[in-house]
Amino acid sequence: MSDAARANALTTSYEVSALRMEIDKFIVPAVTLVIGLLLCFFMLFPLSSILQLSFFKDGQFGLANFTLANFQKYFTTSYTLNALWHSLYVSFATTIIVTIIIFFFAYAMTRTTIRGKPFFRNVIMMPLVAPSIVQALALIYLFGRNGLITAHLLQTGWNIYGATGIIVSEVLYCLPHAFVILYTTLSAVDIRLDEAAESLGASPFKVFTRITIPSAKYGIFSAAALTFNLTITDFGNPVVIGADYNVLATEIYSQVTNLYRFDLGATISIILLVPSLMAFMLNYYISRKTFAMISGAAQPVIPPSRPLKKIGYSLYCGLIAFCIILIFATVIIGSFVKIWPYDWSLTFGHYRFPSIGGYAAIWTSVWVSLIVGICGAFITLVAGYVMETRKPFFKQGLYLLAVMPAAIPGLVMGLGYILAFNKPYYIFYGTPWIIVINIVICNFTLGILSSISNLRNIDPSIEEASISLGGDTLRTFFKIIFPLSRVAFFQNFVYFFMRSMTTISAVVFLVSATVHLAAIEIIMLDNDGWTASANAMCTCIIVIVLFMLGILQVVAKKTGRGAEGSMAEV
Amino acid sequence: MKKLGLVLVCVAVALGVTAGFGFAKERVVVYTSLENEEAVEYLATAKKELPDLDIQAIRLSTGELGARMLAEKENPQADCIYGWAVTNMAEFVTKGMLTPYKPQGWEKIPAQFKDPDGYWTAIDLYAAALVPNTEVLKAKNLPMPKGWKDLLNPAYKGMLIMPNPASSGTGFLQVASLLVLLDPDYKNKPVEENKAWDFLKELDKNMGQYIKSGSKPAKLTAAGEYAVGCSFAFVYSSLKKQGFPVALVMPEEGAGYELETNALLAGAKNEAAAKKFLDWAISQGAMKQYAKFKLGVTYPGIPGPEDLPPLESIKLAPMDFPWQSENRSKILEVWQSHFLK
Numbered sequence: 001m002s003d004a005a006r007a008n009a010l011t012t013s014y015e016v017s018a019l020r021m022e023i024d025k026f027i028v029p030a031v032t033l034v035i036g037l038l039l040c041f042f043m044l045f046p047l048s049s050i051l052q053l054s055f056f057k058d059g060q061f062g063l064a065n066f067t068l069a070n071f072q073k074y075f076t077t078s079y080t081l082n083a084l085w086h087s088l089y090v091s092f093a094t095t096i097i098v099t100i101i102i103f104f105f106a107y108a109m110t111r112t113t114i115r116g117k118p119f120f121r122n123v124i125m126m127p128l129v130a131p132s133i134v135q136a137l138a139l140i141y142l143f144g145r146n147g148l149i150t151a152h153l154l155q156t157g158w159n160i161y162g163a164t165g166i167i168v169s170e171v172l173y174c175l176p177h178a179f180v181i182l183y184t185t186l187s188a189v190d191i192r193l194d195e196a197a198e199s200l201g202a203s204p205f206k207v208f209t210r211i212t213i214p215s216a217k218y219g220i221f222s223a224a225a226l227t228f229n230l231t232i233t234d235f236g237n238p239v240v241i242g243a244d245y246n247v248l249a250t251e252i253y254s255q256v257t258n259l260y261r262f263d264l265g266a267t268i269s270i271i272l273l274v275p276s277l278m279a280f281m282l283n284y285y286i287s288r289k290t291f292a293m294i295s296g297a298a299q300p301v302i303p304p305s306r307p308l309k310k311i312g313y314s315l316y317c318g319l320i321a322f323c324i325i326l327i328f329a330t331v332i333i334g335s336f337v338k339i340w341p342y343d344w345s346l347t348f349g350h351y352r353f354p355s356i357g358g359y360a361a362i363w364t365s366v367w368v369s370l371i372v373g374i375c376g377a378f379i380t381l382v383a384g385y386v387m388e389t390r391k392p393f394f395k396q397g398l399y400l401l402a403v404m405p406a407a408i409p410g411l412v413m414g415l416g417y418i419l420a421f422n423k424p425y426y427i428f429y430g431t432p433w434i435i436v437i438n439i440v441i442c443n444f445t446l447g448i449l450s451s452i453s454n455l456r457n458i459d460p461s462i463e464e465a466s467i468s469l470g471g472d473t474l475r476t477f478f479k480i481i482f483p484l485s486r487v488a489f490f491q492n493f494v495y496f497f498m499r500s501m502t503t504i505s506a507v508v509f510l511v512s513a514t515v516h517l518a519a520i521e522i523i524m525l526d527n528d529g530w531t532a533s534a535n536a537m538c539t540c541i542i543v544i545v546l547f548m549l550g551i552l553q554v555v556a557k558k559t560g561r562g563a564e565g566s567m568a569e570v
Numbered sequence: 571m572k573k574l575g576l577v578l579v580c581v582a583v584a585l586g587v588t589a590g591f592g593f594a595k596e597r598v599v600v601y602t603s604l605e606n607e608e609a610v611e612y613l614a615t616a617k618k619e620l621p622d623l624d625i626q627a628i629r630l631s632t633g634e635l636g637a638r639m640l641a642e643k644e645n646p647q648a649d650c651i652y653g654w655a656v657t658n659m660a661e662f663v664t665k666g667m668l669t670p671y672k673p674q675g676w677e678k679i680p681a682q683f684k685d686p687d688g689y690w691t692a693i694d695l696y697a698a699a700l701v702p703n704t705e706v707l708k709a710k711n712l713p714m715p716k717g718w719k720d721l722l723n724p725a726y727k728g729m730l731i732m733p734n735p736a737s738s739g740t741g742f743l744q745v746a747s748l749l750v751l752l753d754p755d756y757k758n759k760p761v762e763e764n765k766a767w768d769f770l771k772e773l774d775k776n777m778g779q780y781i782k783s784g785s786k787p788a789k790l791t792a793a794g795e796y797a798v799g800c801s802f803a804f805v806y807s808s809l810k811k812q813g814f815p816v817a818l819v820m821p822e823e824g825a826g827y828e829l830e831t832n833a834l835l836a837g838a839k840n841e842a843a844a845k846k847f848l849d850w851a852i853s854q855g856a857m858k859q860y861a862k863f864k865l866g867v868t869y870p871g872i873p874g875p876e877d878l879p880p881l882e883s884i885k886l887a888p889m890d891f892p893w894q895s896e897n898r899s900k901i902l903e904v905w906q907s908h909f910l911k
């Protein structure tokens with residue numbers, strides 16, 4: 001090769017890489033813009049449709065059509081107004097109970113030396129693998145009007161339907177969510193403070209009230225806010241066990257489906273949005289402080305607990321674990337028993353689902369969830385990468401958009417989707433894709449938060465090295481970031497998969513003749529009085545989700561990271 | 571790991587494609603309010619007898635089905651409605667959401683069971699019934715009720731269960747039949763002044779629960795949760811077959827009933843296929859299937875199920891479909907203001 005040719009080749013390659021640099025400059029803003037637009041279109045636009053329908057006559061935007069008539073109707077009709085009081089009552093009650101129960105549970109896991117901690121930690125996470133309806137189904141079998149415990153063991157006329165039922169089932173449903181937060185908080189707070197106070201002569205009670213609780217106060221508030229939000233937005237449990245006791249979520253459904261009052265449904269959605277948004281903001285504000293506190297905390301060895309304390313906490317944790325196991329056992333056993341609680345002979349009869357969806361619904365759920373898992377994990381990873389390491393100028397706005405979905409109740413989002421997208425030109429309406437999009441958006445918040453926290457663990461110098469060696473954004477992402485976050489990616493995949501298998505409220509308005517989902521079939525089966533078959537459908541979902549979690553454990557173990565934490569993270 | 575991701579993507583896309591595009595068959599999307607257990611059987615037969623149709627169906631409660639249609643008004647997802655209460659159907663005729671269609675064999679259906687313009691055609695009739703649990707009655711020493719009025723007996727306190735008329739078609743026909751039965755002058759006064767509300771208020775004192783679906787009162791009663799379930803006739807026969815201790819009482823005052831109708835949707839995307847399905851739905855073969863469950867079918871000369879009393883022997887309430895259809899939302903509003911807390 002002549003010198004000229006060589007020089008020429010050099011220039012060409014230089015030009016090529018220069019061109020690539022040029023393109024590279026646009027990639028980050030372009031990706032940011034696309035994700036931002038997606039969130040606007042699939043989250044803000046449906047929400048705006050709801051606002052429009054509730055504040056404007058016939059949903060027609062315009063100054064002349066502005067009206068508060070829907071809100072007036074809501075606040076002057078006693079049973080719709082009652083739904084608000086009911087919702088607030090059960091949510092506050094649940095929040096207080098869950099926060100207290102889980103604080104001591106998390107305390108036992110982090111500050112005592114009781115045996116069987118891994119077992120307890122796994123059991124408390126169990127409610128995540130089932131739809132938020134499993135608690136209500138089990139409670140009716142145990143404490144219903146003809147429940148095993150109420151009617152047959154104790155022979156009382158008392159039953160759990162109504163507010164009590166909702167509160168108990170929501171408590172059992174919210175435990176894992178609150179646990180994750182308080183466990184993290186209590187693990188991070190420096191235990192030496194407690195020791196110092198004790199050695200200075202403070203009584204255990206004083207240490208507990210003056211040191212332990214105040215040092216965990218942000219975690220406590222954060223767990224409480226999350227529990228409140230989960231309870232007030234839940235649809236599955238109240239619809240099954242609430243009987244005549246209506247809450248906001250069930251009232252939205254009833255206004256829309258029974259009375260064809262989409263405008264009132266939208267109005268109640270707005271009313272539901274207010275407390276859940278407030279709880280979310282509180283949580284958001286608090287969790288930032290908690291993170292600031294957690295960083296760099298030391299974790300010394302826990303001193304052995306006194307025997308009495310150990311026995312007490314073992315019993316306490318054992319009791320909670322027993323309740324959760326009882327719920328799952330009841331549903332699973334109930335799906336195999338001929339006629340609960342009369343005829344205990346075993347049968348597979350309930351697994352021949354007497355519904356149009358049947359097994360097809362389970363398979364649809366599985367592949368929809370696989371797609372949701374892949375899309376969700378990938379988008380949140382890309383969004384997290386762009387925001388965390390590339391810091392585009394739109395970062396704050398994108399971050400706010402990305403964490404907002406947690407504040408929006410699934411049912412409200414679902415209603416918004418019908419209102420906004422049911423037009424002939426949105427070709428994805430009526431296809432499985434609208435369900436995929438809806439579930440990804442509804443669960444975006446946790447996905448992106450775990451992506452970001454994972455990306456923070458990757459040494460930025462690796463990425464810098466890649467860039468200084470000439471790797472462009474795409475290359476760096478696919479060759480460095482993606483392989484390094486594969487465990488986190490798979491965790492996120494499982495999280496989205498799990499949410500997709502178990503979510504009810506988000507998709508109850510979106511299932512169609514062509515797309516039946518297993519979680520919605522449970523509601524339909526139960527509605528028609530096929531409770532045992534509803535249990536059977538629940539059991540199928542639980543088995544599938546557990547199978548997926550099993551794969552996660554294997555993957556995590558293979559790549560050498562503790563698998564134990566993975567479940568806690570999801 | 572990259573490979574795993576790639577495999578996952580491929581699997582998901584393949585699944586999505588196969589499920590999304592389905593087969594080369596002609597698709598028809600059906601919304602139905604028939605009970606799940608019967609609908610499963612009818613649709614299985616339909617799939618067998620109409621092999622070139624890809625029938626996609628969803629079962630929705632009477633209220634849910636109407637809400638779906640309204641929500642999808644601008645972009646109808648369904649092609650036809652199969653087995654939906656005539657009371658609700660009438661409202662949608664006036665909204666212009668249906669296309670008149672007289673299916674093959676339409677002339678065989680008696681005139682009172684079809685719309686003269688062909689907007690809807692009834693396939694069957696189902697009637698309200700009380701379903702008591704005989705063992706619970708015995709254990710609590712309660713009398714066997716003969717009709718609605720007997721249910722006012724304070725001994726039944728908390729032991730009755732009835733569907734919510736807003737969500738359940740069965741619940742609505744029960745309330746509507748009482749409005750007509752207990753107040754002969756119902757046409758000349760506003761709904762809220764109907765005498766039947768006083769009766770329903772008395773009944774409310776004994777009511778354990780108003781529940782979303784029409785079959786669930788009978789099913790929960792069969793399971794021993796209540797003494798008497800206000801439900802409909804055929805759910806009784808299926809429970810009896812399963813061995814539950816239940817009885818059937820057709821209210822002596824007259825049993826409210828409802829026609830279940832089919833219709834073609836305006837703007838149906840698969841109109842030709844939908845017409846084939848609607849033709850099949852009133853064929854003699856299909857009607858014989860319905861007759862296994864329903865009290866009466868509209869095709870003449872097909873007897874009802876053996877375990878239910880023959881239709882001729884039952885005293886039916888004088889239903890006024892046009893009136894109750896026109897006043898549906900008012901009736902529900904009054905009902906809710908009285909009985910929802």
